[in-house]
Amino acid sequence: xxxxxxxxxxxxxxxxxxxxxxxxxxxxxxxxxxxxxxxxxxxxxxxxxxxxxxxxxxxxxxxxxxxxxxxxxxxxxxxxxxxxxxxxxxxxxxxxxxxxxxxxxxxxxxxxxxxxxxxxxxxxxxxxxxxxxxxxxxxxxxxxxxxxxxxxxxxxxxxxxxxxxxxxxxxxxxxxxxxxxxxxxxxxxxxxxxxxxxxxxxxxxxxxxxxxxxx
Amino acid sequence: xxxxxxxxxxxxxxxxxxxxxxxxxxxxxxxxxxxxxxxxxxxxxxxxxxxxxxxxxxxxxxxxxxxxxxxxxxxxxxxxxxxxxxxxxxxxxxxxxxxxxxxxxxxxxxxxxxxxxxxxxxxxxxxxxxxxxxxxxxxxxxxxxxxxxxxxxxxxxxxxxxxxxxxxxxxxxxxxxxxxxxxxxxxxxxxxxxxxxxxxxxxxxxxxxxxxxxxxxxxxxxxxxxxxxxxxxxxxxxxxxxxxxxxxxxxxxxxxxxxxxxxxxx
Numbered sequence: 001x002x003x004x005x006x007x008x009x010x011x012x013x014x015x016x017x018x019x020x021x022x023x024x025x026x027x028x029x030x031x032x033x034x035x036x037x038x039x040x041x042x043x044x045x046x047x048x049x050x051x052x053x054x055x056x057x058x059x060x061x062x063x064x065x066x067x068x069x070x071x072x073x074x075x076x077x078x079x080x081x082x083x084x085x086x087x088x089x090x091x092x093x094x095x096x097x098x099x100x101x102x103x104x105x106x107x108x109x110x111x112x113x114x115x116x117x118x119x120x121x122x123x124x125x126x127x128x129x130x131x132x133x134x135x136x137x138x139x140x141x142x143x144x145x146x147x148x149x150x151x152x153x154x155x156x157x158x159x160x161x162x163x164x165x166x167x168x169x170x171x172x173x174x175x176x177x178x179x180x181x182x183x184x185x186x187x188x189x190x191x192x193x194x195x196x197x198x199x200x201x202x203x204x205x206x207x208x209x210x211x212x213x214x215x
Numbered sequence: 216x217x218x219x220x221x222x223x224x225x226x227x228x229x230x231x232x233x234x235x236x237x238x239x240x241x242x243x244x245x246x247x248x249x250x251x252x253x254x255x256x257x258x259x260x261x262x263x264x265x266x267x268x269x270x271x272x273x274x275x276x277x278x279x280x281x282x283x284x285x286x287x288x289x290x291x292x293x294x295x296x297x298x299x300x301x302x303x304x305x306x307x308x309x310x311x312x313x314x315x316x317x318x319x320x321x322x323x324x325x326x327x328x329x330x331x332x333x334x335x336x337x338x339x340x341x342x343x344x345x346x347x348x349x350x351x352x353x354x355x356x357x358x359x360x361x362x363x364x365x366x367x368x369x370x371x372x373x374x375x376x377x378x379x380x381x382x383x384x385x386x387x388x389x390x391x392x393x394x395x396x397x398x399x400x401x402x403x404x405x406x407x408x409x410x411x412x413x414x415x416x417x418x419x420x421x422x423x424x425x426x427x428x429x430x431x432x433x434x435x436x437x438x439x440x441x442x443x444x445x446x447x448x449x450x451x452x453x454x455x456x457x458x459x460x461x462x463x464x465x466x467x468x469x470x471x472x473x474x475x476x477x478x479x480x481x
Contacts, residue, residue, distance in 0.1 A: 046291075053284055058276040061283075066274045075283050076461040082287050083294075083464065097265070104271030117462075121440060146275040154269035161273070172235065176270045179236045204231045211266055 027152055034099035035092075042090035049086055057082075059100065059149050060107045066177055067111030077114050081107040098151030112179050153214075160210035168203040175200060219249055219256055226259050234263035286456050293467040374450050376472035378402070384472045385452060387414075389444050396439040398429060404471070405431070406454060413459040415466060416447040416476075423451065423466060428459035447476050 034055065040048035060081065064074035084106050095102050147158055161169050175185055182200065186193040219226040232238040233246050250256040376385040384402035389395070398414065406412055414437070415423035426444075427437040429452070451473040453466035460467050 049291075050284075053287070057283070058278045059272075059274075061279040062277045063271050063274045065277055075279055078279055079283055079286050079290070080461050080463055083290055086291065097268075100272050101265070101268050105268055108271050113463075121443060145273045147273065148276065150272040151269065153266065154272040157266055157269040158273055173270055173273075175237055176235050176267050177274070181239050182237055200232075200235070200237055204228070204235065207266075208227055208231055 027150075027155075030149065031098055031100075031151065038085075038089050038092045038099055041086060042092065049082075052085070053082060056100070056103060056149070059146075060103060062146070063104055063107050063177075064111050067108055068114055073114060073118075074111075077107065077111045080114075081110045084110065098153065100149055100151050101153065108177065115178075156211065156214040157207075160207050163210060164203050164206055165199075168199045168206075171196060171199045172203040172207070220253050226256060230256070230259035230263045231267075233260055234267045282456070282458055286458070286460055289456050290460065290464055290467050372444055372476055372478050374474045374476045376450060376452055376474040378404070378472050385474075387450055387474075387476075389439065389441075391441040394438055394440055396426060396437040396444070398435045398437070400433050409457050410468075411455050411457045411459050412452050412471070413455045413466065415451045415453060416443060417449040417451060418446050419448055425459065425462035426450075428455075444476065450474060450476050 034052065037048045037052045037055075041052060057078065061074060061078050064077040064081070065071060068074050068077055081103070085103060088106075092099070092102055097105075145158055145161065147155060150158065161173075164172070171185060171189070174180060174188075180188065182196050183193060185191075185200075186196045189196065217225065219229065229238060229242075229246055233243065238246060246256070246260075250260050372387075372389040372391075374387040375383050376387060378384050382402060384400070384404055386399045386401055388397045390397070396414075412429040414426040414429065416426050417423050424443070426439055429435055451466070451470050453470050454468040455466065456468075
């Protein structure tokens with residue numbers, strides 16, 4: 001744990017010294033607020049739904065953009081996702097997930113569905129790297145990770161991801177968010193398949209060691 | 216096959232690859248079948264799925280356009296109306312033609328489109344064109360239409376979309392060689408600034424699929440693959456919130472124009 005804390009303290013920008021294994025009080029109260037809203041939504045409370053949208057739409061829209069890489073598609077995805085949230089809110093508690101994690105999964109799966117539908121319609125994938133990601137890959141600068149509204153578990157993952165090389169982190173993140181295979185990643189990033197496999201393997205290896213501390 | 220339950224390190228590695236999505240093909244299927252048999256394998260997979268799902272929460276924030284909320288609200292209102300009310304705006308038009316069962320979505324009650332014979336549709340097209348000639352009106356448009364029909368390549372698809380009074384309002388042609396769908400407004404209908412017209416393909420089964428949202432021009436070209444129109448029996452245009460609605464939810468507003476899509480014989 002000491003090595004880990006030292007690494008965290010050295011990293012600039014976040015001013016983050018809190019032990020991520022312990023929830024921040026503000027995170028907890030925010031989770032509680034979202035859970036309360038989801039409970040009300042499951043009783044068809046429309047004002048609660050609007051409140052949830054106001055609180056979460058920017059975060060979830062950022063994710064939708066990352067998945068589909070196109071603003072207007074991301075708007076469609078966000079709209080679909082919120083209709084799913086409205087419909088399936090009664091099932092939220094059974095998921096045993098932090099509220100933002102649950103909603104994030106809905107947005108990602110809507111986004112991936114959207115891309116699959118488009119691929120079927122067009123007969124091919126037209127997906128490309130977004131600018132931030134391309135920049136991160138080309139110049140090895142970290143693309144921003146945003147911990148606002150992130151659940152406790154996401155804080156832990158964030159800590160571990162920060163220890164990866166920028167490109168490894170990008171590839172791992174891209175593989176997950178867009179559900180891409182090694183060869184799809186190699187094609188999109190225009191990198192040799194062997195390089196991708198190595199980065200993913202090392203990235204996951206480091207994450208495994210690091211995340212074990214939080215288990 | 217290795218017994219994963221005896222190799223925790225290997226199990227953890229496979230579970231993390233599985234959750235990331237990079238474990239593919241045979242290895243993925245083998246892992247899945249072991250997870251079904253051994254709870255400890257299932258637990259490892261769930262743990263990694265949960266951990267990696269946090270990646271969703273670490274993406275940057277971006278404010279969506281305020282329209283998105285308006286569209287969500289309208290879609291919910293439409294769903295609500297679907298559950299509550301006996302007559303919905305979207306269904307009003309088809310009801311006027313043929314009473315539909317109240318539980319059916321509007322597109323399900325459009326059997327009359329699918330039943331229309333190709334010959335009948337051609338006759339309609341002809342009648343539309345000659346009808347205008349007889350009235351001595353819109354001769355310029357008719358000439359334009361006829362020229363356009365002549366210019367339509369072989370195996371193209373055409374549709375004349377009509378409103379509730381059977382007035383032709385939109386001419387749609389599809390050029391498979393260029394994957395181009397051309398829409399020409401032939402009536403005087405103009406949607407209000409906060410609304411958009413959206414074109415839908417009605418397949419023989421399943422719900423409507425959006426082909427695109429119309430802008431305000433007389434002539435509009437949309438990109439569309441032949442797969443999008445080949446199995447389609449009819450086209451419809453609905454009035455939607457500005458910018459249109461997602462395809463998956465189907466139309467939310469009233470259907471203004473509709474017509475049979477016919478494949479022009481060579």
